[in-house]
Amino acid sequence: MREFLTSQLGVSVVLALVIVGAMQGAVAYCIYYERKIAAWIQDRYGPNRVGPWGILQPIADGLKFIMKEDVVPHHVDKPLFILAPAIIFVVAFIGFAAIPWGGQWNLDGHIVDIQVANPDIGLLYILGVAAMGVYGVVLGGWASNNKYSFYGAIRATAQMLSYEIPMGVCILIVALTMGAVRLESITLSQTGYWFGFLPQWNVLLHPLAFIILFVTALAEANRSPFDLAEAEQELVGGYHTEYSALKFGMFFLAEYAHMITGSAFIAVLFLGGWHFPWIPWTQPEATQWYAVLAKMAVLSAKICVFLFVMMWVRWTVPRFRFDQLMRLAWKGLIPITLALLVWTTVLVYFGKPRSGWALLGNAIILFVSFAYAASGGRVTGRQRNLPVVDASPSAALGATA
Amino acid sequence: MDSLLPSLMLGAALFGLGVVGFLVRRNLIVIFLSTEVMFQGVIVTAAAFARYYAHVEGQAYALLLLVIAAVEAGLALGLVMLLYRRRDTLDAEAWSTMRG
Amino acid sequence: MIRDSDILNVDQPELTAAERFYLPQIVEGMKTTIQHLGKTLLLKKPVTVQYPEQKREMRLDNYRGLHRLNRDEDGRVACVACFMCSTACPAHCIHIEAAESPWPDREKYPAKFDIDELRCIYCGMCEEACPVDAIELTYLYDLVGRTREEMILSKEELIAIYDETASVKPRKNPHVTGYPSTGQHRKMTDNPIVEDAT
């Protein structure tokens, strides 16, 4: 038993169990966190009735989800209706398996990774899991047999397909820069220093790709301002209109789980994962148990910061219109990321992917795209494409006369 | 030592299922789904050979197959949408006017 | 008939360069919201009223809350059971049963006077219809009940509400414009509705 527990497999199993448990709690508290932040931004108190500072609010919410009547309307496609929340929930949680939580741990002489699985293709694994995420939304919306849910599903499909492209290209940029697709390797190669004090985090090389990856993570998690699939004002809640009780709760929790996965992923790719500069415990050489805990704390803190920014964005930026959403992806993000990719490829050819040239390329591309936008590139060109019809009554009457 | 046979059988069976589906079904979309099942059979076979001969070339073939599958899906679905708009049905029999 | 002169053509304003690029405007907006967040956290001045503990100051010149049934100078119920209020009521929530008045100065008085506060829409028509100013809408708003029956107030309960709020003459205050007005506020204090008072 002891041997099993100190082996990589044992650590992975224990970690998987711990993470699944901890994430459910974390996801529940995300809702509390979101409500608090929303309240503060809107000059309110937020939940403060259940327990001190409302700290037990998630438990009350969870109880409410469980106790509510679970309605399965008679007009739905029952197997898919029940399957959809399960899919979205599972997909949201299996992404955590490839996140490197705390580097390596020297456990009684065994060196084990604090990671459920360390596949060669960790980067692609997360991309694949994210690709599966759309099924929950699409099947849920379709099975509800309700036109608004259906519109939500259609929108979600188009949106996720579109935003997967810039997301994939951003990830490719990181993979090219690092020459690796293993998440642990990517973290490890960000632990050096420039000029002796500046951490070699990718965000300093590719800030533009970082921002775009963050934007696409918002879109993939169906977060505001990209929550077109559940636009309450237009679609009565979109794909989860017909869901109630725990099934609705699963959709709800999955959104936050997606946010946490996305944040962890961005933190690993661009912010050095568990690495924090100038602190000896969070360096790769430190393998004691307290170092592992410190690294986990650093990664969690980075995730919390990302979550905060995501919520902050949600309570600031209004929702996009659907054509603006598509325009942003296809005419904005994809060309920019492709240009960045080409630039990175050139740098890799010259053997300097991690030099100031990368930053320079980002600046140039940012400037060019800004100049293009400022020079009159259409932002809301939809109305102008329509034929101009003189709809005034006299014109109409004149035409009949 | 010999682990190729089960994989080949699986590949052949998937391919055969795809063929039957292609012939049996009348829904245009399901017909194209059947071709995708055939692709799966081929991919399994290619990957099995790659492993058998300890060579990545089989996997490289399979990757190119994926590209072809993507091309096929893109075009086929565009065609299906076009046909659907013309006749308002997905029935393949609706397009049999050229039959003698 | 829509005339040409009625039509106002609105041109979409051209977007500025920063607006076209989204990012500067988003940063601008996020600056605003983070300022609100910081202010709320550091200065502790949220606008929320913590309701059951704190109560808002009510405007007495226009708020229409629970009904009361007034007493006249002699302490008798002022109502003369003329049915004007129940006729005027658009929600049909007032039920009156008239009886021969025990007093010489009027013919009838209400033997029963029930108001279903769940049906009532608090429009104040009853108050306007009343010829003797017997029914009035007070500033009370915190009526709760566990059953529907509890929410039907009887004559005794309505009179009890009058006893409780007799010092205030609702909406007979000078008309004020603007909000909040000066001097016309009344600090809401605990005003429990005593149900078994007669």
Next chain:
Amino acid sequence: MTAAAPYPIYAAFALGAFALYFLAPRAQRRRAVTTAGWLAAIAAGSVALFASQQAGPHTGILFYCFAVVALLAAVRVITHPRPVYSAVYFVVVVLAVAAILITYEAEFLAVALVIIYAGAILVTYLFVIMLAQQPGAPVYDRRAREPFLAVIAGFLLTGLVAGQVTAQRSGLPPPSKPEARTASTRLPPNPTASGNTAAIGVALMTRYPVALEIGGVLLLISMVGAVALSRKRIPIEGVPPPAPTLGQIGKEVEPF
């Protein structure tokens, strides 16, 4: 095993064809027919399992589990009367095949399969199925077209080919040694190498650059073709749009 005719494999494929004939969508679904179909399918699977057991040590229990899942799901893809379910079952096929690829140590291929198939192609299929959806199950989904001939043409022929290929295994070059396999498909583990992924990348870029480029060009052509096929008539700037049919007000529409 000698090069004798592989009767178990023929039997397995014949049984499978039999099963499929019963399982094909038909006008009136009878429970007995469906049950017979599933029984025949199970029999086919057992015979196939037995045949491959004869051939030598099996690849591992995981392979068989996922193979069964893939086959059952594939059967449902081609027999389910509702296209959405066909697509969902096809996702199951893809995931099972990806799992099998992982047992072949082809992790990159497996994940690429999931990303491309499950993430992009199947979502597009679902999208089109939803857009072109008809109320209820139309007749062309409920009735198979010539199931008997189709089964013979497809399945039995494939079975014959598969049987012949496996019967002449002596003609195939022998497999390489496991250590050689490890050396050629996997790079030595170091912090920046990516194992199997790098090997495939090297193979694609050094041996098949032309194929890769053609693949890219094909994708571009397909994109252009898809856009051209599905475009709508849009007024072009500079060219005046067709005159608005205002004359209809007064004829079909009441003037104000």
